[in-house]
Amino acid sequence: MLIKLLIANRGEISCRIIKTAKRMGIHTVAVYSDADADALHVQMADEAVHIGPAPSKDSYLQAERIIEVARKVGADMIHPGYGFLSENAEFARLCEDNQIIFVGPPVPAIDAMGSKSAAKKIMEAAGVPLVPGYHGEDQSPALLKQHADKMGYPVLLKAAAGGGGKGMRQVHRAEDFDDALAAAKREAMAGFGDEHMLVEKYLTQPRHVEIQVFCDMHGNGVYLFERDCSVQRRHQKVIEEAPAPGMTEVLRAQIGEAALKAAAAIGYVGAGTVEFLLDTDGRFYFMEMNTRLQVEHPVTEMISGQDLVEWQLRVASGEELPLKQSELQINGHAFEARVYAEDPDNEFLPATGSLNFLQPPDESDYVRVDTGVRQGDKVSVYYDPMIAKLIVWDEDRPKALRRLVKALSEYRVRGVTTNIDFLYNLANTKAFKQAQLDTGFIDKHQSEIFIKDKGDIASLLPLAALYLVLNQEHRQLSLTQNSQDPFSPWQSLSAWRANESHEQQLDIQIHDTLHQVKVLQLNTAAQSLYQISGEGFTVQCQGHIEGDMLTAIIDGHRQKVTFSSQGADDEEGCSLYTQHSALHFRHILPDLGLLDGDAHGTGLTAPMNGTIVNLMVKPGEQVSKGQVLVIMEAMKMEHSLKAPSAGKVVEFFYQPGELVDGGAELVNFEASES
Missing domain, CATH: 3.30.700.40 (Glycoprotein, Type 4 Pilin)
Structure with missing residues (x-):
C-alpha cells in the first residue's frame, strides 16, 4: 500500500525527512510559502503544495491550511519536523480529528511539556531532580523579583512556553531584574503568544547535557545516549557532540534512566529529548523536555548507527522500537557545527543575502552535510538563517575534532556573512580540545575565539x-x-x-x-x-x-x-x-575621492528587515554612549540598537509595530560635541 507523508516544515529537516521517506518507499508531499517556491525541499518531494505568503504566521504556522492540504492530497501521515507546529498540541489534535497520523507524541504529552512550569511540577512528582526556582501561576513582577532575591543572583528568566533561547534572560544583579523581565516577556509574547515566566537559580558552570529518548505504543522505551550541547550563544546551540566528554557509564545510566522516567510520566510516544543541566559536582537537574526531534539529532545517529527519522515513521505507524536498550551501543565520537548566515563580530546578528557561491566539504563516511539550500538561493529575513549542519564522525574525540576543523576550512560560502571562521577558531581553542565545557564557554574564551590579542x-x-x-x-x-x-x-x-x-x-x-x-x-x-x-x-x-x-x-x-x-x-x-x-x-582599497565622507549621516539604521518593538527614550532626551534607543525584532529575535556616543535623540522615524527595511534610518541622532 502506498503511504503518503506530508512534511509540514521547510529547510534541511524537510530535505532529511524526504530522503529517509523515499528510501522507505513512502510518497512525499512538501508544503511551501511564496519565499520557498524554488526551495530544495520543494524540488526533492514527489509533490509540493503552496500554502501562503512568506511570513511563517501566514504559511507554515497555518494549521488549518496544512490539514486542508493533507486532506486534498490524501496524506496518511504528517511529519512536523522541528520548529513551527512540531510541538503544537492543537495541530496534533487536528491531525487526530482528521484521521491523519501525527508523527510525534500524543496530544496529552505535548500539553504536559508545553508549559515549562507545568512540566516542572510533573517531573517533581515523578522524582526527576529539578533546579531550584519559582514555577508558579502568580506572575506579578514584584513576586517574581521577590523569588529571585530570595534564591540569590544570578538567576535565569525563562518563557514558560519558550524554546531556542527566546524569552530567556540572565540576570546578575537585582537592579537589572525589571528591565530583563520586561524584555523577556516581550520576546516571549512575540514568539509564543504567552508571557508567562519562570525564575530559576542560574548555575555558574553547568554543562548542557541532553538525552535522546524513544518510546513506542507498546510500552517500550530506550535512551540513545547523550549529547553535550554546552557551547551556546544567546542560549542557542553552536557545536554539539556525542557522547558527552567525561561521561562515566554509571552517570550515563543514571541520567538516561531519569530521562525515561520523565517520558513515562507523560505517556510519551516517539522521539523526544530530555534536557538536563550537569553541574561540576556530577549532579544533574531537569530543564525541559522537547517533544520533537532535535536539530542536533545527527550526532546521535552517527554514534549509534540508527536513522532516527526512520524510527519516527515506524513508531508512528504502530511498530515496536527496532532495538532494545541492551542492543544499543556507542561507536566513536561525532560533532555537529551549525553553519549560520550571521555576523559573530556584531553580536551574532543574522545576515541575509544570496548564496552566490556555495561549496560544502566533500561528504563521506566521516563527513555529512545536512542542508536545505543550494548555490544561488537567498537567505531571507523570514526564517532561521541556518545554512547547514556540518556533522563529522571518527573513532574517538581527538580524531573527530580534527575532521571537524578540516571540514570547516573547506567550507566555501560567498554572498552572505557566515560564522564559519568563528566555528573554526572555537574548535581550535585549547579549552575545547581539552573538553573544558560549560554554557559560558564562548564568553570565557572570547579573546581566543575572535583573535583579539x-x-x-x-x-x-x-x-x-x-x-x-x-x-x-x-x-x-x-x-x-x-x-x-x-x-x-x-x-x-x-x-x-x-x-x-x-x-x-x-x-x-x-x-x-x-x-x-x-x-x-x-x-x-x-x-x-x-x-x-x-x-x-x-x-x-x-x-x-x-x-x-x-x-x-x-x-x-x-x-x-x-x-x-x-x-x-x-x-x-x-x-x-x-x-x-x-x-x-x-x-x-585607497579612497580616490569617489566616496562621500558624509554618506552615513548621523542616524542609526536598521541592521535588517524587521519590526520596531519599543522606543526606549523620548525625542529630545540626552543619552549616554551604549544606551539602548530602539528595540526591534528580526528573525524571531530581539535586537537592541544603542547610542554610538553620548548625544541627543532628535526624532524617531518609526513607531512600535511598524515594519522597517534593512538599512532604513530609524533615529535622527545628534552626537555631543565634547
Missing part, C-alpha cells in the same frame, strides 16, 4: 599581506598575458615606480580595526622576496598560491594555509585558515 594578530598579518600581494601578481599576470604590450610597466601592479623602490602600503581591516602594512619587494634573482612590516613586526617572506592553498616562507618558517576569498578583489573579505586559527580580513 595583538600578538596573535601581528603573527597573522604577514600571511594576510603576502596573500594579497601574491594574489595581485596572479591577477596581473593573467591581464598581462592577454595584453598587446605585456612588457609595459602600466600592466604591472607590483608597486613599480621610476627610480623608486618597489614598495606599497596595504590597508587591512580586521574586525573594526585598520592595520597598515608596508610591503617592500627586494631584488633577488630567485623567487620574489618581500619585506613586510607593520606595528610590532618586520619579516621577510616569499611564497606562492596554488588553488586555494598559500605556501608561505616567513623568516625561514615554511607553512601552508588554506584561504577562502569572498570576491575577486578581496575587498569583500578573505579568510585564512592556519593550523591554529582562522583570520578574516578585508583589503581596504
Whole structure:
C-alpha cells in the first residue's frame, strides 16, 4: 500500500525527512510559502503544495491550511519536523480529528511539556531532580523579583512556553531584574503568544547535557545516549557532540534512566529529548523536555548507527522500537557545527543575502552535510538563517575534532556573512580540545575565539599581506598575458615606480580595526622576496598560491594555509585558515575621492528587515554612549540598537509595530560635541 507523508516544515529537516521517506518507499508531499517556491525541499518531494505568503504566521504556522492540504492530497501521515507546529498540541489534535497520523507524541504529552512550569511540577512528582526556582501561576513582577532575591543572583528568566533561547534572560544583579523581565516577556509574547515566566537559580558552570529518548505504543522505551550541547550563544546551540566528554557509564545510566522516567510520566510516544543541566559536582537537574526531534539529532545517529527519522515513521505507524536498550551501543565520537548566515563580530546578528557561491566539504563516511539550500538561493529575513549542519564522525574525540576543523576550512560560502571562521577558531581553542565545557564557554574564551590579542594578530598579518600581494601578481599576470604590450610597466601592479623602490602600503581591516602594512619587494634573482612590516613586526617572506592553498616562507618558517576569498578583489573579505586559527580580513582599497565622507549621516539604521518593538527614550532626551534607543525584532529575535556616543535623540522615524527595511534610518541622532 502506498503511504503518503506530508512534511509540514521547510529547510534541511524537510530535505532529511524526504530522503529517509523515499528510501522507505513512502510518497512525499512538501508544503511551501511564496519565499520557498524554488526551495530544495520543494524540488526533492514527489509533490509540493503552496500554502501562503512568506511570513511563517501566514504559511507554515497555518494549521488549518496544512490539514486542508493533507486532506486534498490524501496524506496518511504528517511529519512536523522541528520548529513551527512540531510541538503544537492543537495541530496534533487536528491531525487526530482528521484521521491523519501525527508523527510525534500524543496530544496529552505535548500539553504536559508545553508549559515549562507545568512540566516542572510533573517531573517533581515523578522524582526527576529539578533546579531550584519559582514555577508558579502568580506572575506579578514584584513576586517574581521577590523569588529571585530570595534564591540569590544570578538567576535565569525563562518563557514558560519558550524554546531556542527566546524569552530567556540572565540576570546578575537585582537592579537589572525589571528591565530583563520586561524584555523577556516581550520576546516571549512575540514568539509564543504567552508571557508567562519562570525564575530559576542560574548555575555558574553547568554543562548542557541532553538525552535522546524513544518510546513506542507498546510500552517500550530506550535512551540513545547523550549529547553535550554546552557551547551556546544567546542560549542557542553552536557545536554539539556525542557522547558527552567525561561521561562515566554509571552517570550515563543514571541520567538516561531519569530521562525515561520523565517520558513515562507523560505517556510519551516517539522521539523526544530530555534536557538536563550537569553541574561540576556530577549532579544533574531537569530543564525541559522537547517533544520533537532535535536539530542536533545527527550526532546521535552517527554514534549509534540508527536513522532516527526512520524510527519516527515506524513508531508512528504502530511498530515496536527496532532495538532494545541492551542492543544499543556507542561507536566513536561525532560533532555537529551549525553553519549560520550571521555576523559573530556584531553580536551574532543574522545576515541575509544570496548564496552566490556555495561549496560544502566533500561528504563521506566521516563527513555529512545536512542542508536545505543550494548555490544561488537567498537567505531571507523570514526564517532561521541556518545554512547547514556540518556533522563529522571518527573513532574517538581527538580524531573527530580534527575532521571537524578540516571540514570547516573547506567550507566555501560567498554572498552572505557566515560564522564559519568563528566555528573554526572555537574548535581550535585549547579549552575545547581539552573538553573544558560549560554554557559560558564562548564568553570565557572570547579573546581566543575572535583573535583579539595583538600578538596573535601581528603573527597573522604577514600571511594576510603576502596573500594579497601574491594574489595581485596572479591577477596581473593573467591581464598581462592577454595584453598587446605585456612588457609595459602600466600592466604591472607590483608597486613599480621610476627610480623608486618597489614598495606599497596595504590597508587591512580586521574586525573594526585598520592595520597598515608596508610591503617592500627586494631584488633577488630567485623567487620574489618581500619585506613586510607593520606595528610590532618586520619579516621577510616569499611564497606562492596554488588553488586555494598559500605556501608561505616567513623568516625561514615554511607553512601552508588554506584561504577562502569572498570576491575577486578581496575587498569583500578573505579568510585564512592556519593550523591554529582562522583570520578574516578585508583589503581596504585607497579612497580616490569617489566616496562621500558624509554618506552615513548621523542616524542609526536598521541592521535588517524587521519590526520596531519599543522606543526606549523620548525625542529630545540626552543619552549616554551604549544606551539602548530602539528595540526591534528580526528573525524571531530581539535586537537592541544603542547610542554610538553620548548625544541627543532628535526624532524617531518609526513607531512600535511598524515594519522597517534593512538599512532604513530609524533615529535622527545628534552626537555631543565634547
